Amino acid sequence: MMADAFLDIADLSIVLRSDRAHRLLRSVDLHVNPGEVRGLVGESGAGKSMIGKTIFDILPRAVEAVEGAVTLGGTDLLALSSNARRREIAAAAALIPQDPLTALNPVRRIEGQITDRLTAILGFSKKAARDRALTLLEEVHINDPERVLRSYPHQLSGGMRQRVLIAAAFAAEPKLIVADEPTTALDVTVQKQILRLIAEMQAHHGTALLFVTHDLGVVAKICQNVTVLFGGKVVEDTDVKGLFAHPAHPYTAALINATPRYDRPDQSLLPVPADVIEATRAEIAKADAEWLSQRGQTLKAAS
Amino acid sequence: MADIAQTAPQSGPAHRRRPLPLRLVLSGTWLLVVLICAVFAPFIAPHDPLAQDLLLERLPPFWMAGSEPGYYLGTDGLGRDVLSRIIYGARIALTVAFVAATAACVIGSALGLIAGYYRGFVDQIVSRIVDIWMSFPPVLFAILLVAVIGTGLHSVILAIIVIDWIRFCRVVRAETFVQVKLDYVDSARVAGFSRLTILIREVFPNTLPTIVALLSLEMGIAVIVEAILSFVNLSISTDDPTWGGMIAEGRTIIYFAWWVLVFPLIALFLTVLAFGQFGEGLKDRFDPVLQ
Ligand SMILES: Nc1ncnc2c1ncn2[C@@H]1O[C@H](COP(=O)(O)OP(=O)(O)OP(=O)(O)O)[C@@H](O)[C@H]1O
Numbered sequence: 001m002m003a004d005a006f007l008d009i010a011d012l013s014i015v016l017r018s019d020r021a022h023r024l025l026r027s028v029d030l031h032v033n034p035g036e037v038r039g040l041v042g043e044s045g046a047g048k049s050m051i052g053k054t055i056f057d058i059l060p061r062a063v064e065a066v067e068g069a070v071t072l073g074g075t076d077l078l079a080l081s082s083n084a085r086r087r088e089i090a091a092a093a094a095l096i097p098q099d100p101l102t103a104l105n106p107v108r109r110i111e112g113q114i115t116d117r118l119t120a121i122l123g124f125s126k127k128a129a130r131d132r133a134l135t136l137l138e139e140v141h142i143n144d145p146e147r148v149l150r151s152y153p154h155q156l157s158g159g160m161r162q163r164v165l166i167a168a169a170f171a172a173e174p175k176l177i178v179a180d181e182p183t184t185a186l187d188v189t190v191q192k193q194i195l196r197l198i199a200e201m202q203a204h205h206g207t208a209l210l211f212v213t214h215d216l217g218v219v220a221k222i223c224q225n226v227t228v229l230f231g232g233k234v235v236e237d238t239d240v241k242g243l244f245a246h247p248a249h250p251y252t253a254a255l256i257n258a259t260p261r262y263d264r265p266d267q268s269l270l271p272v273p274a275d276v277i278e279a280t281r282a283e284i285a286k287a288d289a290e291w292l293s294q295r296g297q298t299l300k301a302a303s
Numbered sequence: 304m305a306d307i308a309q310t311a312p313q314s315g316p317a318h319r320r321r322p323l324p325l326r327l328v329l330s331g332t333w334l335l336v337v338l339i340c341a342v343f344a345p346f347i348a349p350h351d352p353l354a355q356d357l358l359l360e361r362l363p364p365f366w367m368a369g370s371e372p373g374y375y376l377g378t379d380g381l382g383r384d385v386l387s388r389i390i391y392g393a394r395i396a397l398t399v400a401f402v403a404a405t406a407a408c409v410i411g412s413a414l415g416l417i418a419g420y421y422r423g424f425v426d427q428i429v430s431r432i433v434d435i436w437m438s439f440p441p442v443l444f445a446i447l448l449v450a451v452i453g454t455g456l457h458s459v460i461l462a463i464i465v466i467d468w469i470r471f472c473r474v475v476r477a478e479t480f481v482q483v484k485l486d487y488v489d490s491a492r493v494a495g496f497s498r499l500t501i502l503i504r505e506v507f508p509n510t511l512p513t514i515v516a517l518l519s520l521e522m523g524i525a526v527i528v529e530a531i532l533s534f535v536n537l538s539i540s541t542d543d544p545t546w547g548g549m550i551a552e553g554r555t556i557i558y559f560a561w562w563v564l565v566f567p568l569i570a571l572f573l574t575v576l577a578f579g580q581f582g583e584g585l586k587d588r589f590d591p592v593l594q
């Protein structure tokens with residue numbers, strides 16, 4: 001299973017540059033097979049976006065990957081020069097970002113922002129790229145694609161912008177799409193439409209999807225497998241049925257109890273108990289201590 | 304912009320063409336008047352700005368007793384027509400404004416963009432230079448510089464460039480910092496663009512509204528600096544009409560002929576104010592993020 005994963009993150013640790021003993025991601029393993037829809041779940045600050053940023057080589061300056069491998073379609077990304085890496089990533093994967101308000105460049109028309117990758121990386125002619133953009137906008141159910149192509153981002157609503165970003169993500173037929181909480185910034189009524197749209201586009205194109213969310217309900221609806229992250233550590237990696245039937249980690253079990261269930265609407269919701277969180281933190285602290293004792297010398301010397 | 308405004312999708316906020324803000328209209332009109340005066344000075348000015356006539360010295364403006372027809376704003380201590388000198392003075396003021404401010408803008412903005420975008424080593428160097436520059440009081444710095452490299456229009460322009468590029472550098476660097484953190488920069492990287500392409504194509508256009516506003520403001524500042532240098536006699540020769548030079552001359556005879564001081568001062572004040580307002584107005588009107 002690991003061997004034919006399209007995205008394979010192995011043993012990834014990310015630290016703060018200012019304090020290299022402080023890990024934001026703790027030996028994370030994560031893989032996504034071709035065509036698979038995998039949920040990545042965790043509370044705010046768990047490190048979900050960090051994983052996405054590592055894949056796309058857009059980590060903030062304050063942090064650094066100190067350990068681990070990221071393999072995309074059989075290519076070890078970290079072994080490539082940064083130029084080769086960005087071309088490889090652009091051709092194989094795309095990101096649907098969290099905030100459609102800032103993810104589009106305010107001073108550029110929509111057309112260029114959808115066709116960028118086609119013309120720059122895949123060598124499409126301007127005309128061919130435009131035709132492709134029109135088709136994509138129709139696929140994401142935008143009524144007047146010609147007009148939208150000519151518009152600037154501020155002339156579109158939040159939902160329209162997210163549709164545009166979805167179209168842009170699918171433009172170059174990537175093998176993998178990472179959707180980082182793509183509906184959080186949207187109006188509740190629009191959220192469902194966008195969610196349905198992403199699922200629909202994924203099925204239509206057969207793209208592998210890493211869906212980042214903090215909502216297990218959404219995971220139950222659209223994902224096959226799920227990875228649960230707590231404090232930068234993977235606490236659960238299973239298929240969705242197994243997750244709800246017999247969660248392996250107490251934190252996951254507590255998380256399930258804290259999530260509204262569509263199949264059991266009368267069940268009362270319980271907050272994640274403090275002792276579960278304490279126990280999970282202790283587990284992480286223990287793992288950190290081990291990790292540090294193995295690499296402490298070099299890390300401490302640098303910090 | 305007109306065609307997009309009309310065909311914009313209905314889902315967004317309203318995009319009817321907004322009326323031009325009043326301050327943009329007023330400041331733009333004044334600047335246009337000054338520009339026309341500067342370009343067509345020989346045709347507009349009623350008199351030769353250098354012609355002295357001791358019989359006509361210190362004539363008051365047209366509405367006061369003792370004025371002469373044709374000398375609308377009166378004459379100075381040497382009998383030269385004040386209005387004509389103000390009109391010719393616009394030439395020097397605008398030359399300095401355009402040349403010095405544009406050069407300072409190009410140099411400062413380029414360094415600011417590079418420092419703000421690449422951070423690290425380049426930023427360290429640029430920031431240290433800016434810190435050092437900031438520790439000099441600018442007007443004193445200008446006077447010193449001109450005193451060292453010699454008086455004249457070229458020196459004035461050079462002094463303004465050397466001093467004021469940091470104004471652009473600091474603001475553009477800060478603006479670039481802000482822009483770089485926005486998600487569209489990450490989007491562009493994910494789409495596979497090199498850092499240089501992203502800087503030029505994505506980040507730079509987003510800093511333009513700020514740069515344009517600052518450029519306009521800087522033109523006003525350049526006008527003031529030129530006036531100050533003329534005032535202390537470090538700009539071009541005293542015969543040539545400059546607003547600062549006129550103010551300096553007017554100061555000595557303020558009790559006998561206030562108009563020699565007041566009219567160039569008004570011209571200077573309005574022009575500097577107009578440059579600042581014009582820049583702000585442009586920014587408000589054309590920054591897509593604010594629309
Ligand atoms: N630029 C940065 N510098 C230092 N630490 C950062 C930076 N960005 C994020 N972090 C830290 O990294 C951790 C993981 O952040 P991340 O953005 O991945 O969380 P997340 O799981 O995506 O949360 P959310 O659901 O709120 O988006 C957080 O504890 C955060 O404080």
Ligand SMILES: [Mg+2]
Binds near residue numbers: 049181
């Ligand atoms: Mg996040």
